[in-house]
Amino acid sequence: MLGLIDEFRHLFSEKAIDIYCPPVKQTLSVEELKELLPQFDGWIIGDDPANAEVFKAGHQGKLKAAVKWGVGVDNVDFKAAKELGIPITNTPRMFGGEVADVAVGYVIGLARQTFQIDREVRKGHWIKPSGISLAGKTVALVGFGDIGRNTAKRLLAFDLKVIAYDPYFQAQDDLNQVQSSVWPNRLEEADFVVLTCALTPDNYHLLNADIFAKVKPAVKIVNVARGPLIDELALIDALSSGKVHSAALDVFEIEPLPLDSPLRSFEQCIFGSHNGSNTVDAVHRASHQAIQLLFSFLGV
Template sequence: MVTEPKILVTCKQMQVELPRHQERIESLGYELLVPELKGQQFSSEELSDLIPGVVGFIAGDDELDEAFFKTAGDLKILVRWGIGMDSVDHRAAAAAEVVVRNTPGVFGAEVADMAFAYILNLARGINVIDESIRSGDWPKFEGFTLAGQTIGIVGFGAIGREVAARAAGFGMNVLAFDPFVSQDRVPTNVQLSTLEALLSSSRFTVLTCPLTPETNHLMDQKAFARMPSDSYLVNVSRGPVVDEEALIQVLETGGIAGAGLDVFEVEPLPQNSALRNFPNVVLGSHNGSNTREGVARASSKAVDFLLSELGH
Protein backbone atom coordinates (compact mmCIF):
# COMPACT_ATOMS: atom_id res chain seq x y z
CA MET A 1 0.00 0.00 0.00
CA VAL A 2 1.44 3.36 -1.07
CA THR A 3 0.93 6.15 1.43
CA GLU A 4 0.92 9.83 0.58
CA PRO A 5 3.98 11.85 1.60
CA LYS A 6 3.17 14.16 4.49
CA ILE A 7 3.49 17.89 5.15
CA LEU A 8 3.69 18.80 8.84
CA VAL A 9 2.60 22.28 9.99
CA THR A 10 3.21 23.09 13.66
CA CYS A 11 3.43 26.90 13.50
CA LYS A 12 0.24 28.25 15.06
CA GLN A 13 0.08 31.33 12.81
CA MET A 14 0.57 29.16 9.72
CA GLN A 15 -2.17 26.83 10.93
CA VAL A 16 -4.58 29.76 11.06
CA GLU A 17 -3.70 30.65 7.47
CA LEU A 18 -3.62 27.05 6.21
CA PRO A 19 -7.19 26.91 4.77
CA ARG A 20 -6.04 29.33 2.06
CA HIS A 21 -3.30 26.91 0.98
CA GLN A 22 -4.74 23.50 1.81
CA GLU A 23 -6.23 22.71 -1.60
CA ARG A 24 -3.01 23.65 -3.37
CA ILE A 25 -0.92 21.39 -1.13
CA GLU A 26 -3.28 18.42 -1.15
CA SER A 27 -3.81 18.61 -4.92
CA LEU A 28 -0.10 17.82 -5.31
CA GLY A 29 -0.56 14.55 -3.45
CA TYR A 30 0.47 15.47 0.08
CA GLU A 31 -1.28 14.62 3.33
CA LEU A 32 -1.40 17.52 5.79
CA LEU A 33 -0.60 16.96 9.45
CA VAL A 34 -1.76 19.83 11.67
CA PRO A 35 -1.32 18.91 15.36
CA GLU A 36 -2.77 21.11 18.07
CA LEU A 37 -0.18 23.32 19.74
CA LYS A 38 -1.02 23.71 23.42
CA GLY A 39 2.06 25.65 24.53
CA GLN A 40 4.76 27.81 22.97
CA GLN A 41 6.40 25.01 20.99
CA PHE A 42 6.71 21.30 20.31
CA SER A 43 9.66 19.54 21.92
CA SER A 44 11.99 17.46 19.78
CA GLU A 45 10.55 14.36 21.45
CA GLU A 46 7.01 15.35 20.47
CA LEU A 47 8.15 16.13 16.92
CA SER A 48 9.86 12.77 16.65
CA ASP A 49 6.49 11.08 17.14
CA LEU A 50 5.00 13.17 14.31
CA ILE A 51 7.81 13.13 11.76
CA PRO A 52 7.68 9.63 10.18
CA GLY A 53 6.66 9.98 6.52
CA VAL A 54 6.98 13.78 6.61
CA VAL A 55 8.87 15.22 3.64
CA GLY A 56 8.09 18.89 4.25
CA PHE A 57 7.77 20.75 7.55
CA ILE A 58 6.65 24.33 8.31
CA ALA A 59 7.78 24.91 11.88
CA GLY A 60 7.25 27.59 14.49
CA ASP A 61 9.33 28.03 17.65
CA ASP A 62 9.84 24.28 17.93
CA GLU A 63 12.86 22.45 19.35
CA LEU A 64 14.68 21.59 16.13
CA ASP A 65 17.76 19.99 17.63
CA GLU A 66 20.07 17.10 16.79
CA ALA A 67 17.75 14.57 18.43
CA PHE A 68 14.91 15.68 16.18
CA PHE A 69 16.90 15.55 12.95
CA LYS A 70 18.13 12.04 13.76
CA THR A 71 14.51 10.86 13.61
CA ALA A 72 13.60 12.84 10.48
CA GLY A 73 14.67 10.26 7.93
CA ASP A 74 12.10 11.23 5.29
CA LEU A 75 12.37 14.99 5.71
CA LYS A 76 13.64 16.98 2.74
CA ILE A 77 12.72 20.60 3.48
CA LEU A 78 12.20 22.49 6.75
CA VAL A 79 10.76 25.99 6.54
CA ARG A 80 11.13 27.96 9.76
CA TRP A 81 8.07 30.24 9.57
CA GLY A 82 9.20 33.81 10.22
CA ILE A 83 12.73 35.11 10.38
CA GLY A 84 14.28 33.52 13.47
CA MET A 85 16.64 30.60 12.81
CA ASP A 86 18.18 30.26 16.27
CA SER A 87 16.03 27.24 17.18
CA VAL A 88 17.50 25.15 14.33
CA ASP A 89 20.58 22.95 14.74
CA HIS A 90 22.01 23.70 11.30
CA ARG A 91 24.83 21.16 11.57
CA ALA A 92 22.36 18.40 12.37
CA ALA A 93 20.14 19.52 9.49
CA ALA A 94 23.07 19.40 7.08
CA ALA A 95 24.08 15.95 8.33
CA ALA A 96 20.51 14.77 7.73
CA GLU A 97 20.56 16.41 4.28
CA VAL A 98 17.57 18.58 5.13
CA VAL A 99 17.27 21.95 3.37
CA VAL A 100 16.44 24.72 5.87
CA ARG A 101 14.71 27.95 4.85
CA ASN A 102 13.01 30.81 6.61
CA THR A 103 10.79 33.64 5.35
CA PRO A 104 13.09 36.69 5.51
CA GLY A 105 11.98 40.27 5.13
CA VAL A 106 8.31 39.65 5.86
CA PHE A 107 7.88 41.39 9.23
CA GLY A 108 9.99 44.55 9.10
CA ALA A 109 7.08 46.97 9.32
CA GLU A 110 5.13 44.95 11.88
CA VAL A 111 7.98 44.50 14.35
CA ALA A 112 9.03 48.14 13.94
CA ASP A 113 5.46 49.20 14.74
CA MET A 114 5.64 47.13 17.91
CA ALA A 115 8.98 48.64 18.86
CA PHE A 116 7.42 52.07 18.70
CA ALA A 117 4.42 50.88 20.67
CA TYR A 118 6.83 50.08 23.50
CA ILE A 119 8.68 53.37 23.02
CA LEU A 120 5.47 55.44 23.18
CA ASN A 121 4.24 53.48 26.17
CA LEU A 122 7.47 54.05 28.07
CA ALA A 123 7.68 57.72 27.14
CA ARG A 124 4.06 58.52 28.03
CA GLY A 125 3.10 55.92 30.64
CA ILE A 126 0.07 54.68 28.74
CA ASN A 127 -0.14 51.35 30.56
CA VAL A 128 0.33 53.04 33.95
CA ILE A 129 -2.41 55.57 33.20
CA ASP A 130 -4.78 52.88 31.93
CA GLU A 131 -4.35 50.76 35.06
CA SER A 132 -4.80 53.77 37.32
CA ILE A 133 -7.98 54.95 35.60
CA ARG A 134 -9.48 51.46 35.80
CA SER A 135 -8.95 51.58 39.57
CA GLY A 136 -10.81 54.91 39.83
CA ASP A 137 -7.95 57.43 39.73
CA TRP A 138 -7.27 60.26 37.27
CA PRO A 139 -3.45 60.47 37.00
CA LYS A 140 -1.38 63.14 35.27
CA PHE A 141 1.70 61.20 34.18
CA GLU A 142 4.47 63.53 33.04
CA GLY A 143 6.13 61.98 30.01
CA PHE A 144 8.66 63.39 27.58
CA THR A 145 8.74 64.40 23.92
CA LEU A 146 10.31 62.01 21.41
CA ALA A 147 11.40 64.75 19.00
CA GLY A 148 15.05 65.54 19.60
CA GLN A 149 15.71 62.33 21.55
CA THR A 150 18.33 59.84 20.34
CA ILE A 151 17.37 56.31 19.45
CA GLY A 152 20.03 53.63 19.05
CA ILE A 153 19.21 50.64 16.86
CA VAL A 154 21.25 47.48 17.36
CA GLY A 155 21.05 45.46 14.15
CA PHE A 156 20.27 47.30 10.92
CA GLY A 157 18.48 44.73 8.80
CA ALA A 158 14.90 44.96 7.54
CA ILE A 159 13.44 45.60 11.00
CA GLY A 160 16.13 48.08 12.01
CA ARG A 161 15.60 50.08 8.84
CA GLU A 162 11.87 50.27 9.49
CA VAL A 163 12.51 51.44 13.06
CA ALA A 164 14.80 54.17 11.69
CA ALA A 165 12.11 55.31 9.24
CA ARG A 166 9.59 55.67 12.05
CA ALA A 167 12.12 57.45 14.25
CA ALA A 168 12.64 60.01 11.47
CA GLY A 169 8.91 60.66 11.46
CA PHE A 170 9.05 61.41 15.18
CA GLY A 171 11.98 63.80 14.70
CA MET A 172 14.46 61.64 16.58
CA ASN A 173 18.22 61.41 16.11
CA VAL A 174 19.12 57.92 14.89
CA LEU A 175 22.24 55.90 15.66
CA ALA A 176 22.76 52.34 14.45
CA PHE A 177 25.21 49.58 15.24
CA ASP A 178 25.71 46.75 12.78
CA PRO A 179 29.18 45.38 12.01
CA PHE A 180 27.98 44.11 8.62
CA VAL A 181 26.67 47.45 7.33
CA SER A 182 28.72 50.41 6.02
CA GLN A 183 27.76 54.09 6.23
CA ASP A 184 27.09 54.28 2.49
CA ARG A 185 24.35 51.66 2.92
CA VAL A 186 22.27 53.53 5.48
CA PRO A 187 19.80 56.42 5.03
CA THR A 188 21.13 59.91 5.43
CA ASN A 189 19.28 60.39 8.72
CA VAL A 190 21.13 57.43 10.29
CA GLN A 191 24.63 57.59 11.75
CA LEU A 192 26.53 54.34 12.22
CA SER A 193 28.12 54.03 15.62
CA THR A 194 30.07 51.67 17.81
CA LEU A 195 27.94 49.74 20.28
CA GLU A 196 29.63 51.48 23.19
CA ALA A 197 28.92 54.97 21.84
CA LEU A 198 25.35 54.05 20.94
CA LEU A 199 24.58 52.74 24.42
CA SER A 200 26.03 55.79 26.14
CA SER A 201 24.25 58.28 23.83
CA SER A 202 20.75 56.85 23.34
CA ARG A 203 17.56 57.57 25.28
CA PHE A 204 16.15 54.40 23.70
CA THR A 205 18.25 51.38 22.76
CA VAL A 206 16.22 49.12 20.46
CA LEU A 207 17.40 45.56 19.79
CA THR A 208 16.54 44.28 16.31
CA CYS A 209 19.50 41.95 15.73
CA PRO A 210 19.34 38.17 15.18
CA LEU A 211 20.34 35.76 17.93
CA THR A 212 23.79 34.37 17.14
CA PRO A 213 26.71 33.22 19.30
CA GLU A 214 28.04 36.80 19.00
CA THR A 215 24.79 38.45 20.13
CA ASN A 216 23.90 36.01 22.91
CA HIS A 217 23.85 38.15 26.10
CA LEU A 218 25.05 41.12 24.09
CA MET A 219 23.26 43.23 26.69
CA ASP A 220 25.13 42.19 29.80
CA GLN A 221 26.19 43.97 32.97
CA LYS A 222 28.92 45.92 31.16
CA ALA A 223 26.53 47.01 28.43
CA PHE A 224 23.90 48.20 30.89
CA ALA A 225 26.55 50.12 32.81
CA ARG A 226 27.12 52.26 29.70
CA MET A 227 23.46 53.30 29.45
CA PRO A 228 22.34 56.60 31.06
CA SER A 229 20.03 56.33 34.05
CA ASP A 230 17.18 57.99 32.10
CA SER A 231 17.44 55.57 29.17
CA TYR A 232 15.25 52.64 28.14
CA LEU A 233 15.84 49.24 26.56
CA VAL A 234 13.41 47.86 23.97
CA ASN A 235 13.89 44.26 22.83
CA VAL A 236 11.95 43.04 19.79
CA SER A 237 14.65 40.62 18.61
CA ARG A 238 15.24 37.48 20.70
CA GLY A 239 15.18 37.04 24.46
CA PRO A 240 18.71 35.67 24.95
CA VAL A 241 20.23 38.80 23.38
CA VAL A 242 19.60 40.22 26.89
CA ASP A 243 21.10 38.80 30.06
CA GLU A 244 17.91 39.00 32.11
CA GLU A 245 19.70 38.71 35.46
CA ALA A 246 21.82 41.72 34.53
CA LEU A 247 18.69 43.57 33.37
CA ILE A 248 16.89 42.84 36.65
CA GLN A 249 19.88 44.11 38.61
CA VAL A 250 20.11 47.37 36.67
CA LEU A 251 16.37 47.94 37.05
CA GLU A 252 16.55 47.30 40.80
CA THR A 253 19.33 49.86 41.21
CA GLY A 254 17.77 52.48 38.92
CA GLY A 255 20.63 52.18 36.45
CA ILE A 256 18.15 52.58 33.58
CA ALA A 257 14.65 54.06 33.53
CA GLY A 258 12.76 51.05 32.20
CA ALA A 259 12.31 48.52 29.43
CA GLY A 260 9.89 47.24 26.82
CA LEU A 261 10.29 43.50 26.30
CA ASP A 262 8.50 41.55 23.60
CA VAL A 263 10.76 38.50 24.05
CA PHE A 264 12.42 36.66 26.92
CA GLU A 265 15.13 34.12 27.64
CA VAL A 266 12.44 31.60 28.63
CA GLU A 267 9.03 31.78 26.96
CA PRO A 268 6.35 32.01 28.17
CA LEU A 269 7.78 34.26 30.88
CA PRO A 270 7.99 32.22 34.10
CA GLN A 271 5.52 33.17 36.81
CA ASN A 272 8.36 33.75 39.27
CA SER A 273 10.30 36.11 36.99
CA ALA A 274 11.27 39.31 38.79
CA LEU A 275 10.55 41.20 35.57
CA ARG A 276 6.86 40.96 36.47
CA ASN A 277 7.45 43.21 39.49
CA PHE A 278 8.61 46.40 37.76
CA PRO A 279 5.95 48.99 36.85
CA ASN A 280 8.47 50.63 34.49
CA VAL A 281 8.76 47.45 32.39
CA VAL A 282 6.21 46.80 29.64
CA LEU A 283 5.85 43.08 28.96
CA GLY A 284 4.88 41.44 25.69
CA SER A 285 4.30 37.89 24.48
CA HIS A 286 6.68 37.50 21.50
CA ASN A 287 3.91 38.88 19.35
CA GLY A 288 5.58 41.70 17.44
CA SER A 289 5.07 40.14 14.02
CA ASN A 290 1.51 38.99 14.56
CA THR A 291 -0.74 41.03 12.29
CA ARG A 292 -3.26 39.72 9.78
CA GLU A 293 -1.23 41.10 6.89
CA GLY A 294 2.09 39.82 8.22
CA VAL A 295 0.77 36.33 8.89
CA ALA A 296 -0.68 36.09 5.38
CA ARG A 297 2.55 37.34 3.81
CA ALA A 298 4.82 34.97 5.74
CA SER A 299 2.52 31.99 5.23
CA SER A 300 2.38 32.46 1.46
CA LYS A 301 6.17 32.61 1.32
CA ALA A 302 6.50 29.53 3.53
CA VAL A 303 4.27 27.46 1.28
CA ASP A 304 5.97 28.76 -1.88
CA PHE A 305 9.44 27.89 -0.52
CA LEU A 306 8.32 24.48 0.73
CA LEU A 307 6.70 23.40 -2.54
CA SER A 308 9.55 24.81 -4.62
CA GLU A 309 12.09 22.74 -2.68
CA LEU A 310 9.88 19.69 -3.21
CA GLY A 311 10.03 20.26 -6.95
CA HIS A 312 6.74 22.02 -7.64
Protein backbone atom coordinates in the same frame (compact mmCIF):
# COMPACT_ATOMS: atom_id res chain seq x y z
CA MET B 1 0.28 29.45 10.79
CA LEU B 2 -1.69 26.56 12.30
CA GLY B 3 -4.68 28.84 12.82
CA LEU B 4 -4.78 29.64 9.09
CA ILE B 5 -4.16 26.17 7.72
CA ASP B 6 -7.72 25.76 6.42
CA GLU B 7 -7.17 28.78 4.16
CA PHE B 8 -4.24 27.02 2.51
CA ARG B 9 -5.51 23.46 2.24
CA HIS B 10 -6.44 23.99 -1.40
CA LEU B 11 -2.78 24.66 -2.26
CA PHE B 12 -1.85 21.23 -0.96
CA SER B 13 -4.89 19.54 -2.49
CA GLU B 14 -4.05 20.93 -5.93
CA LYS B 15 -0.73 19.10 -5.72
CA ALA B 16 -2.19 15.95 -4.15
CA ILE B 17 -0.19 16.52 -0.96
CA ASP B 18 -1.48 15.34 2.40
CA ILE B 19 -0.83 17.66 5.33
CA TYR B 20 -0.73 17.02 9.06
CA CYS B 21 -1.06 19.65 11.77
CA PRO B 22 -0.22 18.25 15.21
CA PRO B 23 -2.56 19.17 18.08
CA VAL B 24 -0.15 21.44 19.94
CA LYS B 25 -0.53 24.91 21.45
CA GLN B 26 3.05 26.08 21.00
CA THR B 27 5.82 23.55 20.35
CA LEU B 28 6.53 19.85 20.13
CA SER B 29 9.29 18.26 22.17
CA VAL B 30 12.42 16.74 20.65
CA GLU B 31 11.10 13.24 21.32
CA GLU B 32 7.75 14.02 19.72
CA LEU B 33 9.48 15.43 16.67
CA LYS B 34 11.79 12.43 16.37
CA GLU B 35 8.74 10.19 16.29
CA LEU B 36 6.75 12.29 13.81
CA LEU B 37 9.22 13.60 11.25
CA PRO B 38 10.32 10.33 9.64
CA GLN B 39 6.75 9.97 8.34
CA PHE B 40 6.79 13.21 6.32
CA ASP B 41 8.53 14.55 3.22
CA GLY B 42 8.40 18.20 4.24
CA TRP B 43 8.35 20.19 7.47
CA ILE B 44 7.26 23.77 8.09
CA ILE B 45 9.00 24.63 11.36
CA GLY B 46 7.50 26.95 13.96
CA ASP B 47 9.16 27.50 17.33
CA ASP B 48 9.94 23.80 17.66
CA PRO B 49 13.42 22.63 18.73
CA ALA B 50 14.75 21.77 15.27
CA ASN B 51 18.13 20.46 16.37
CA ALA B 52 20.60 18.00 14.85
CA GLU B 53 19.01 15.06 16.65
CA VAL B 54 15.62 15.89 15.18
CA PHE B 55 16.91 16.36 11.64
CA LYS B 56 18.83 13.10 11.83
CA ALA B 57 15.69 11.22 12.83
CA GLY B 58 13.75 12.82 9.99
CA HIS B 59 16.50 12.09 7.48
CA GLN B 60 16.46 8.43 8.44
CA GLY B 61 12.83 8.43 7.36
CA LYS B 62 11.17 10.39 4.56
CA LEU B 63 12.15 13.98 5.39
CA LYS B 64 13.43 15.75 2.27
CA ALA B 65 13.04 19.49 2.96
CA ALA B 66 12.20 22.04 5.64
CA VAL B 67 11.19 25.69 5.86
CA LYS B 68 11.35 27.79 9.02
CA TRP B 69 8.18 29.87 9.21
CA GLY B 70 9.13 33.44 10.02
CA VAL B 71 12.42 35.27 10.32
CA GLY B 72 13.99 34.09 13.59
CA VAL B 73 16.14 30.97 13.26
CA ASP B 74 17.70 30.58 16.71
CA ASN B 75 15.73 27.36 17.33
CA VAL B 76 16.91 25.73 14.09
CA ASP B 77 20.22 23.97 13.42
CA PHE B 78 20.61 24.95 9.77
CA LYS B 79 24.09 23.48 9.63
CA ALA B 80 22.89 20.05 10.72
CA ALA B 81 20.12 20.04 8.13
CA LYS B 82 22.45 21.05 5.31
CA GLU B 83 25.06 18.47 6.31
CA LEU B 84 22.35 15.83 5.93
CA GLY B 85 21.46 17.18 2.50
CA ILE B 86 18.11 18.58 3.63
CA PRO B 87 17.32 21.85 1.81
CA ILE B 88 16.22 24.47 4.33
CA THR B 89 15.45 28.18 4.53
CA ASN B 90 13.42 30.67 6.51
CA THR B 91 10.93 33.26 5.20
CA PRO B 92 13.02 36.45 5.25
CA ARG B 93 11.73 40.03 5.08
CA MET B 94 8.21 39.06 6.02
CA PHE B 95 7.68 41.11 9.19
CA GLY B 96 9.94 44.16 9.00
CA GLY B 97 7.16 46.71 9.04
CA GLU B 98 4.99 44.91 11.57
CA VAL B 99 7.72 44.44 14.19
CA ALA B 100 8.97 47.97 13.60
CA ASP B 101 5.46 49.29 14.30
CA VAL B 102 5.51 47.54 17.68
CA ALA B 103 9.03 48.76 18.48
CA VAL B 104 8.10 52.38 17.85
CA GLY B 105 4.83 51.94 19.72
CA TYR B 106 6.86 50.78 22.70
CA VAL B 107 9.21 53.78 22.39
CA ILE B 108 6.22 56.11 22.52
CA GLY B 109 4.64 54.13 25.35
CA LEU B 110 7.78 54.39 27.48
CA ALA B 111 8.34 58.05 26.66
CA ARG B 112 4.83 59.09 27.65
CA GLN B 113 4.07 56.26 30.14
CA THR B 114 0.80 55.62 28.31
CA PHE B 115 0.51 52.00 29.38
CA GLN B 116 1.07 52.85 33.03
CA ILE B 117 -1.51 55.65 32.85
CA ASP B 118 -4.01 53.22 31.32
CA ARG B 119 -3.51 50.69 34.13
CA GLU B 120 -3.93 53.33 36.83
CA VAL B 121 -7.04 54.89 35.29
CA ARG B 122 -8.63 51.44 35.14
CA LYS B 123 -8.01 51.19 38.90
CA GLY B 124 -9.86 54.46 39.48
CA HIS B 125 -6.77 56.66 39.78
CA TRP B 126 -6.09 59.84 37.80
CA ILE B 127 -2.32 60.07 37.47
CA LYS B 128 -0.52 62.66 35.33
CA PRO B 129 3.15 61.63 35.06
CA SER B 130 5.45 63.89 33.07
CA GLY B 131 6.79 62.17 29.98
CA ILE B 132 9.64 63.10 27.69
CA SER B 133 9.46 64.56 24.19
CA LEU B 134 10.79 62.37 21.39
CA ALA B 135 12.18 65.04 19.07
CA GLY B 136 15.92 65.37 19.48
CA LYS B 137 16.35 62.26 21.60
CA THR B 138 18.81 59.52 20.62
CA VAL B 139 18.09 55.86 19.94
CA ALA B 140 20.76 53.15 19.98
CA LEU B 141 19.32 50.74 17.42
CA VAL B 142 20.89 47.29 17.68
CA GLY B 143 20.41 45.45 14.41
CA PHE B 144 20.06 47.05 10.99
CA GLY B 145 18.48 44.29 8.99
CA ASP B 146 14.95 44.40 7.62
CA ILE B 147 13.33 45.07 11.00
CA GLY B 148 16.04 47.52 12.04
CA ARG B 149 15.79 49.54 8.85
CA ASN B 150 12.01 49.71 9.08
CA THR B 151 12.33 50.79 12.70
CA ALA B 152 14.87 53.49 11.80
CA LYS B 153 12.56 54.87 9.13
CA ARG B 154 9.78 55.29 11.68
CA LEU B 155 12.05 56.73 14.37
CA LEU B 156 13.43 59.34 12.00
CA ALA B 157 9.88 60.44 11.24
CA PHE B 158 9.59 61.43 14.91
CA ASP B 159 12.78 63.51 14.65
CA LEU B 160 14.76 61.05 16.72
CA LYS B 161 18.49 60.64 16.18
CA VAL B 162 19.43 57.03 15.34
CA ILE B 163 22.77 55.33 15.96
CA ALA B 164 22.78 51.85 14.42
CA TYR B 165 24.89 48.92 15.63
CA ASP B 166 25.33 46.09 13.18
CA PRO B 167 28.57 44.33 12.11
CA TYR B 168 27.09 44.09 8.61
CA PHE B 169 25.82 47.67 8.48
CA GLN B 170 25.13 48.95 4.99
CA ALA B 171 24.21 52.58 4.44
CA GLN B 172 20.82 53.20 2.86
CA ASP B 173 20.13 56.16 0.58
CA ASP B 174 16.71 56.71 2.12
CA LEU B 175 18.13 56.44 5.65
CA ASN B 176 21.22 58.61 5.28
CA GLN B 177 20.53 60.31 8.62
CA VAL B 178 21.27 57.05 10.44
CA GLN B 179 24.74 56.99 11.96
CA SER B 180 26.70 53.78 12.45
CA SER B 181 28.89 52.84 15.39
CA VAL B 182 30.67 49.82 16.86
CA TRP B 183 29.06 48.30 19.93
CA PRO B 184 29.10 49.64 22.64
CA ASN B 185 30.72 52.93 21.55
CA ARG B 186 28.53 56.01 22.06
CA LEU B 187 25.97 54.00 24.01
CA GLU B 188 26.07 56.62 26.75
CA GLU B 189 24.43 59.05 24.30
CA ALA B 190 21.27 56.99 23.96
CA ASP B 191 17.97 57.85 25.61
CA PHE B 192 16.54 54.59 24.24
CA VAL B 193 18.15 51.25 23.40
CA VAL B 194 16.07 49.29 20.88
CA LEU B 195 16.94 45.67 20.07
CA THR B 196 15.91 44.36 16.64
CA CYS B 197 18.83 42.00 15.92
CA ALA B 198 18.95 38.23 15.51
CA LEU B 199 20.14 36.14 18.46
CA THR B 200 23.55 34.52 17.90
CA PRO B 201 26.08 32.85 20.20
CA ASP B 202 28.10 36.07 20.04
CA ASN B 203 25.40 38.41 21.35
CA TYR B 204 23.86 36.30 24.11
CA HIS B 205 23.27 38.67 27.06
CA LEU B 206 24.35 41.61 24.93
CA LEU B 207 22.75 43.85 27.53
CA ASN B 208 24.42 42.84 30.78
CA ALA B 209 25.66 44.43 34.00
CA ASP B 210 28.74 45.90 32.31
CA ILE B 211 26.62 47.50 29.60
CA PHE B 212 24.06 48.85 32.06
CA ALA B 213 26.95 50.50 33.90
CA LYS B 214 27.79 52.42 30.69
CA VAL B 215 24.33 53.64 29.70
CA LYS B 216 22.88 57.08 30.30
CA PRO B 217 20.99 57.28 33.62
CA ALA B 218 17.25 56.63 33.18
CA VAL B 219 17.70 55.03 29.76
CA LYS B 220 14.71 53.17 28.35
CA ILE B 221 15.03 49.68 26.85
CA VAL B 222 12.93 48.11 24.07
CA ASN B 223 13.34 44.48 22.99
CA VAL B 224 11.32 43.15 20.05
CA ALA B 225 14.00 40.63 19.02
CA ARG B 226 14.88 37.72 21.34
CA GLY B 227 14.76 37.45 25.12
CA PRO B 228 18.27 36.08 25.73
CA LEU B 229 19.78 39.27 24.28
CA ILE B 230 19.18 40.71 27.76
CA ASP B 231 20.53 39.37 31.04
CA GLU B 232 17.25 39.72 32.94
CA LEU B 233 18.90 39.56 36.36
CA ALA B 234 21.13 42.48 35.37
CA LEU B 235 18.10 44.33 33.99
CA ILE B 236 16.24 43.81 37.27
CA ASP B 237 19.17 45.31 39.18
CA ALA B 238 19.34 48.25 36.75
CA LEU B 239 15.61 48.89 37.07
CA SER B 240 15.84 48.68 40.85
CA SER B 241 18.66 51.24 40.97
CA GLY B 242 17.00 53.56 38.46
CA LYS B 243 19.89 53.31 35.99
CA VAL B 244 17.30 51.92 33.60
CA HIS B 245 14.08 53.91 33.89
CA SER B 246 11.81 51.40 32.19
CA ALA B 247 11.70 48.60 29.64
CA ALA B 248 9.27 47.38 27.00
CA LEU B 249 9.82 43.69 26.41
CA ASP B 250 7.96 41.65 23.81
CA VAL B 251 10.31 38.71 24.47
CA PHE B 252 11.89 37.08 27.51
CA GLU B 253 14.59 34.60 28.46
CA ILE B 254 11.86 32.17 29.51
CA GLU B 255 8.52 32.31 27.71
CA PRO B 256 5.84 32.72 28.87
CA LEU B 257 7.24 35.08 31.52
CA PRO B 258 7.20 33.11 34.81
CA LEU B 259 4.61 34.25 37.33
CA ASP B 260 7.34 34.68 39.95
CA SER B 261 9.60 36.82 37.75
CA PRO B 262 10.73 39.96 39.62
CA LEU B 263 10.22 41.87 36.37
CA ARG B 264 6.50 41.84 37.09
CA SER B 265 7.01 44.17 40.05
CA PHE B 266 8.08 47.13 37.89
CA GLU B 267 4.92 49.04 37.02
CA GLN B 268 6.79 51.32 34.63
CA CYS B 269 7.56 48.40 32.32
CA ILE B 270 5.53 47.16 29.37
CA PHE B 271 5.31 43.44 28.57
CA GLY B 272 4.30 41.69 25.37
CA SER B 273 3.79 38.03 24.48
CA HIS B 274 6.33 37.60 21.65
CA ASN B 275 3.65 38.88 19.34
CA GLY B 276 5.36 41.66 17.41
CA SER B 277 4.89 40.10 13.98
CA ASN B 278 1.33 38.89 14.49
CA THR B 279 -0.98 40.72 12.13
CA VAL B 280 -3.51 39.07 9.84
CA ASP B 281 -1.70 40.35 6.76
CA ALA B 282 1.81 39.39 7.85
CA VAL B 283 0.90 35.90 9.03
CA HIS B 284 -0.94 35.20 5.79
CA ARG B 285 2.01 36.52 3.77
CA ALA B 286 4.59 34.44 5.65
CA SER B 287 2.47 31.29 5.57
CA HIS B 288 1.99 31.51 1.82
CA GLN B 289 5.71 32.10 1.34
CA ALA B 290 6.64 29.13 3.55
CA ILE B 291 4.35 26.81 1.60
CA GLN B 292 5.67 27.95 -1.78
CA LEU B 293 9.28 27.55 -0.65
CA LEU B 294 8.56 24.03 0.59
CA PHE B 295 6.87 23.13 -2.69
CA SER B 296 9.93 24.40 -4.54
CA PHE B 297 12.28 22.27 -2.44
CA LEU B 298 10.09 19.22 -2.99
CA GLY B 299 9.89 19.87 -6.72
CA VAL B 300 6.10 19.96 -6.88
